[in-house]
Amino acid sequence: MAEARSDFQQYLKEQAQHVEEMLRHIIPEEWDFPAKLREAVHYSLEAGGKRIRPVMVLAAAESIADDQGAVDAAYPVAAAIELIHTYSLVHDDLPAMDDDDYRRGKPTNHKVYGEAVAILAGDAMLTHAFYCVSLAAKQKRVSAETALAIVEELSILAGAAGMVGGQAADVLGEQGITSLTELNYIHLHKTSDLIVFSLKAGGRIAGAQPYQLEALAGFGQRIGLAFQIQDDILDLIGDEQKLGKKTNSDVNQNKVTYPYLIGLEESKAEVARLTNEAKALLLSANLANPKRLLELADYLVKRDR
Amino acid sequence: MAEARSDFQQYLKEQAQHVEEMLRHIIPEEWDFPAKLREAVHYSLEAGGKRIRPVMVLAAAESIADDQGAVDAAYPVAAAIELIHTYSLVHDDLPAMDDDDYRRGKPTNHKVYGEAVAILAGDAMLTHAFYCVSLAAKQKRVSAETALAIVEELSILAGAAGMVGGQAADVLGEQGITSLTELNYIHLHKTSDLIVFSLKAGGRIAGAQPYQLEALAGFGQRIGLAFQIQDDILDLIGDEQKLGKKTNSDVNQNKVTYPYLIGLEESKAEVARLTNEAKALLLSANLANPKRLLELADYLVKRDR
Structure with missing residues (x-):
């Protein structure tokens, strides 16, 4: 874009860089295991990416406490959610699943390291996410009770009844999805659950009240769904180069999407409706500083990739 | 065997049944996700199995506290370790890994449900193990600090530098293992790490002192290694029917094993040496009731399958 980088884009970039710096050293160097x-x-x-989920952890912490200490305390959990997101992409890309050769313009993990190592790398990242959550408490910034509540929530929202369940519904339903109810199940669990986790975990670390955690969850469900519908839309109308992957791929595969089920214009209207509802919900929850979360909601639906 | 069932075998059977009863309901029935x-x-x-690891959690708790309350508190963690062990088998059996069609006389998970669902079922079990650990604290029987220490230890011993690292070393080294050092790395991480976890977790829940946890870990490393060498031996000399899988399979695949590297008699001597060392270590740690753990150590090397 030609316009000057906005304050929000600067924020997003800086937070993503912090997270990336952390990810580079996420597994202690003294741990002895195969280099491959x-x-x-x-x-x-x-491999890049917008680091949206970890930034949501940090922005949610800031929305509750508005001080750097709370944001700093949230970093290990921000890393944890990126580990979960990344493992899910590595497993989803496998030949037995979506069978993708490229992601973000680079060969997928199993194309480079082979399927066996890709499966194990995914398993290692998933397991290590829980190490990162325990680390948050070890650094004495988060109580054991809070860290354990985050462990529990991560195990639910990333597990059978969460992200893995959404992926299973997607894999199992490939040909048979006929209703918005089924599609919503997939979107809510494949996408919204990790977003809800990120927001609530950041909130918990910063000391959110139960009603604030509920508002963060409701906000997350809606922007997660909007994000996913927007993805469906971009995939249909997006510019091939900008997306870095073939567009219309979902249509080519006869994949059932929001535009397929309710039309393009209705899908756009649904994104706007969900985003507005999400923002209203957040504003009703008496947060110290909801600015970044509100900007995030707008960013997600205005992005062109 | 014609002889009467020993007291220990009765104990093992009963504890395994308790664990199996728990596993049948391990994912809350109200959780909504694909039935498949x-x-x-x-x-x-x-699918059966001896449930050795969960029984170790329970026996370790009993060794420290010698009361039923401590053993009861350890059940969710006993379930957690069986979830981890089972997920590792499901992923190891995949075509990209060991490519096994049968396990314990039944078709492997991916032969029945397909590779995609098998991968996801493994991911779900791994994730749910951490839910079970958090459950131990929710039931107010275990403090948040103890549960979180168990989360941390599980994430290390089941992760990149633990079980997953051992499996990776096995997969990556299939042709190139030439030394006992390399083989020990694989055995210690693929097998001993989960046994060490089980023993320490049971000990922690029952209030073990640090020096007792160390003794439990040392005991676990040795019986884990002995267990694995015994597996190599059984695979070489075992009776096909008793094992329920083809014997000599490791030799057929030119897989490097203990008997291959140091000979059959030396391997048997090593099993005996490790078992004795393990038992001596345990007896030096001033435990309230080490009986079941000592019996377990003997059982593991005397088993014929």
């Missing part, structure tokens, strides 16, 4: 496995983990962790 | 995924998880969780 370490390489495979870092290959995917450092 | 739930089925795939339970297919492997309920």
